[in-house]
Amino acid sequence: MLNESNPRAVKKFQQDREYFQIGVSIDCVILGYEKGKLKVLLIECKLKEYEGLWSLLGDILQPEEDIDEASYRILKDRTGLDDVFLEQVQTFGSVKRHPGGRVITVGYYSLINIRDHQLKLSDNILHWHLVNELKEMAFDHNKILDTTLCKLRTRIMEEPIIFNLLPKKFSLRELQSVYEAILGSKLDRRNFRKKIFLTDWLIDLNEFETDVTHRPGKLYAFNFQKFLQK
Amino acid sequence: MLNESNPRAVKKFQQDREYFQIGVSIDCVILGYEKGKLKVLLIECKLKEYEGLWSLLGDILQPEEDIDEASYRILKDRTGLDDVFLEQVQTFGSVKRHPGGRVITVGYYSLINIRDHQLKLSDNILHWHLVNELKEMAFDHNKILDTTLCKLRTRIMEEPIIFNLLPKKFSLRELQSVYEAILGSKLDRRNFRKKIFLTDWLIDLNEFETDVTHRPGKLYAFNFQKFLQK
DNA sequence: CCAAAAGTGTTTTCGTTACACCCATGC
DNA sequence: GCATGGGTGTAACGAAAACACTTTTGG
Numbered sequence: 239m240l241n242e243s244n245p246r247a248v249k250k251f252q253q254d255r256e257y258f259q260i261g262v263s264i265d266c267v268i269l270g271y272e273k274g275k276l277k278v279l280l281i282e283c284k285l286k287e288y289e290g291l292w293s294l295l296g297d298i299l300q301p302e303e304d305i306d307e308a309s310y311r312i313l314k315d316r317t318g319l320d321d322v323f324l325e326q327v328q329t330f331g332s333v334k335r336h337p338g339g340r341v342i343t344v345g346y347y348s349l350i351n352i353r354d355h356q357l358k359l360s361d362n363i364l365h366w367h368l369v370n371e372l373k374e375m376a377f378d379h380n381k382i383l384d385t386t387l388c389k390l391r392t393r394i395m396e397e398p399i400i401f402n403l404l405p406k407k408f409s410l411r412e413l414q415s416v417y418e419a420i421l422g423s424k425l426d427r428r429n430f431r432k433k434i435f436l437t438d439w440l441i442d443l444n445e446f447e448t449d450v451t452h453r454p455g456k457l458y459a460f461n462f463q464k465f466l467q468k
Numbered sequence: 469m470l471n472e473s474n475p476r477a478v479k480k481f482q483q484d485r486e487y488f489q490i491g492v493s494i495d496c497v498i499l500g501y502e503k504g505k506l507k508v509l510l511i512e513c514k515l516k517e518y519e520g521l522w523s524l525l526g527d528i529l530q531p532e533e534d535i536d537e538a539s540y541r542i543l544k545d546r547t548g549l550d551d552v553f554l555e556q557v558q559t560f561g562s563v564k565r566h567p568g569g570r571v572i573t574v575g576y577y578s579l580i581n582i583r584d585h586q587l588k589l590s591d592n593i594l595h596w597h598l599v600n601e602l603k604e605m606a607f608d609h610n611k612i613l614d615t616t617l618c619k620l621r622t623r624i625m626e627e628p629i630i631f632n633l634l635p636k637k638f639s640l641r642e643l644q645s646v647y648e649a650i651l652g653s654k655l656d657r658r659n660f661r662k663k664i665f666l667t668d669w670l671i672d673l674n675e676f677e678t679d680v681t682h683r684p685g686k687l688y689a690f691n692f693q694k695f696l697q698k
Numbered sequence: 699c700c701a702a703a704a705g706t707g708t709t710t711t712c713g714t715t716a717c718a719c720c721c722a723t724g725c
Numbered sequence: 726g727c728a729t730g731g732g733t734g735t736a737a738c739g740a741a742a743a744c745a746c747t748t749t750t751g752g
Contacts, residue, residue, distance in 0.1 A: 259531060260492050262561075262572060301489060301570055305561030329559040329574050331492075331535030340531055342492060344559050344572075411703075428706070429742065452702040453749035641730075658733070659715065682729040683722040 261341035264308045265296035265379065267327070267386040268317065270352035270366060271403040276419045277352065277366040278383060279317070280375070287337040288376035292367065294383070296343065309346040316364065317350065323402040324348045325393075327386045335378045343377075347386045349402035387420075394420055398439045401460035409447055409455035410434065438464065491571035494538045495526035495609070497557070497616040498547065500582035500596060501633040506649040507582065507596040508613065509547070510605070517567040518606035522597065524613070526573065539576040546594065547580065553632040554578045555623075557616045565608045573607075577616045579632035617650075624650055628669045631690035639677055639685035640664065668694065 268279040280292035295316050299308045309324050327345035335341065352366065369387070374380065394400045394417065403416050414430050434440065440458040447454035498509040510522035525546050529538045539554050554576055561572035582596065599617070604610065624630045624647065633646050644660050664670065670688040677684035 260490070260529060262490050262492060299490060299561070299572075302563060304563055305559060305572060308561075326558055328556055329535060331529070331538075331574065333532055333534055342529070342535060342574075344561070409704090426742070426744085427704090428744085431705080432707095433741085450703085451751055453704050453751090455704055639731090656715070656717085657731090658717085661732080662734095663714090680730085681724050683724090683731050685731055 259340065261336070261339060262299040262305075263296050263336075263341050263343040264299055264305060264312055265294040265343045265345050265382055266309055266312050266316075266324075267294055267345065267347040267383055268313065269347060269349050269369070269386075269390070269403070271416050271419060272352045272366070274415055274419060276369040276416075278369050278372070279364055280367050281316075282363045283376035285337065285376065291374060291376040292365075292379075293376035294379045295364075299344075305344050309344075309348075313348055319350060319354070322348055322350055323399055325399075327382070327389055330378055330382060332378065343382075345382045345386060347390065349399060351403060351405055353405060391421055398437070398460065398465060401439075404460075406459055407443060407445065407457040408459075409457055411455055413458070489570065491566070491569060492529040492535075493526050493566075493571050493573040494529055494535060494542055495524040495573045495575050495612055496539055496542050496546075496554075497524055497575065497577040497613055498543065499577060499579050499599070499616075499620070499633070501646050501649060502582045502596070504645050504649060506599040506646075508599050508602070509594055510597050511546075512593045512595075513606035515567065515606065521604060521606040522595075522609075523606035524575075524609045525594075529574075535574050539574075539578075543578055549580060549584070552578055552580055553629055555629075557612065557619055560608055560612060562608065573612075575612045575616060577620065579629060581633060581635055583635060621651055628667070628690065628695060631669075634690075636689055637673060637675065637687040638689075639687060641685055643688070 270277045270279065279295060281295055283289075283291045283293040295312055297308070297312050297315075299305060303311065306324070306326075309326075310322075313319055313322060313324060324346055325348075327347055329342060329344045331342035333340065335343070369383070372380070372383070375383070400413070400416055400420070404412060410431055413434065414425055414427065417430070418424055439461055441461050443457045443459055445457040447457065500507045500509065509525060511525055513519075513521045513523040525542055527538070527542050527545075529535060533541065536554075536556075539556075543549055543552060543554060555578075557575035557577055559572060559574045563570065565571065565573070599613070602610070602613070605613070630643070630646055630650070634642060640661055643664065644655055644657065647660070648655055669691055671691050673687045673689055675687040677687065
């Protein structure tokens with residue numbers, strides 16, 4: 239915040255363009271889940287300083303948009319997705335983090351269901367990357383991703399956000415696998431089921447998996463109604 | 469982050485001042501504890517739009533400083549304090565949040581021991597305010613404070629940061645009172661002592677309170693060594 | 699009938715809560 | 726001796742962890 243106790247500073251702020259020579263960007267950590275693995279959506283970095291590296295999806299904040307709006311816009315532009323889960327991680331503001339000048343970036347993360355929008359990906363040079371097998375990324379994006387994953391691991395234990403990674407109908411095995419992929423550890427199946435049913439997060443659809451080569455599991459849906467009420 | 473997939477945007481970013489017409493500020497929620505109450509250090513707001521209101525301590529981010537550095541600088545300038553606990557809360561970026569123009573602000577919070585620097589306060593128009601009795605503040609500072617307190621309540625249960633609010637030597641009653649002031653609820657004395665001793669956070673100084681009108685309690689210190697090792 | 703995963707309960711362990719009495723000091 | 730807070734232990738409860746066998750389906 240502008241130093242309000244100092245009228246000179248306020249005046250300077252209003253008149254002097256020097257105070258504005260800092261760029262503000264938004265970077266979105268867009269996470270998806272497929273075949274037992276957590277994935278992140280990246281774009282090839284076109285800056286010569288980072289040739290051959292990938293980066294998170296980001297853009298400059300526009301003068302007339304809130305930072306939350308900006309993150310939605312970026313996600314919409316890149317994936318065509320509306321109405322998704324998106325949450326701020328934190329802001330990264332090292333002086334040298336962008337070779338093109340002083341740019342601080344606000345990190346956001348989003349959890350999306352990969353299958354819902356495979357089509358849109360061909361519009362951009364975007365690819366899903368396995369989170370566990372990522373090498374060096376452009377800028378400080380490894381750090382942003384690591385910070386996001388830390389936050390995500392605690393958040394999924396508190397809030398029912400993980401359902402954003404799954405299709406509308408899913409089996410308990412799929413749900414458990416997503417937890418395991420994010421937490422990076424195996425969970426006991428019986429204890430998991432017990433705990434999940436205690437939450438009242440699920441609607442029993444009384445449907446079953448098809449096209450599986452074993453006994454089909456029951457399908458569930460996330461009880462969205464209940465969480466809109468809160 | 470600058471949209472690296474789009475060379476035009478990069479070029480525009482490097483050339484066009486329009487991308488820089490956003491101010492970035494830092495606001496510090498400086499919290500202290502005294503006589504059983506949690507307090508926040510505020511400054512009188514000199515903007516005419518917020519006449520008579522108080523605001524958090526903030527300043528504009530300088531071109532050559534990291535955002536973490538900036539928060540340290542602000543704290544140092546205002547309180548004379550060095551080497552304190554300071555942590556990012558999150559960034560607030562509504563379009564209209566600052567009447568002087570577009571300014572996004574990164575919130576930080578600090579926990580300090582009020583007694584250590586009473587002297588410096590006279591240099592500024594600063595006052596400690598009871599967190600529980602705060603009315604409207606300037607800008608979106610109520611929101612920043614609320615967000616900070618939420619974060620703080622979970623953080624003190626995980627990490628030994630609360631000791632920053634206390635003098636070097638303190639009794640268990642004082643420590644418990646700080647927890648209670650932050651959490652806003654009473655704790656059971658026996659359970660609290662049991663739990664605190666299990667953490668290995670404390671050094672038993674084998675000293676006792678003086679100048680109390682009742683049986684003096686034992687004094688403890690936070691085991692800083694142990695946490696520097698980690 | 700074989701492979702593969704679904705589905706299901708009980709016991710143990712551990713951390714959290716609730717709770718009451720005597721003790722040391724200042725006045 | 727009285728008021729004030731310091732210091733202490735145990736029982737009950739509930740959440741989490743450990744753990745194995747039967748069932749259903751496809752092939």
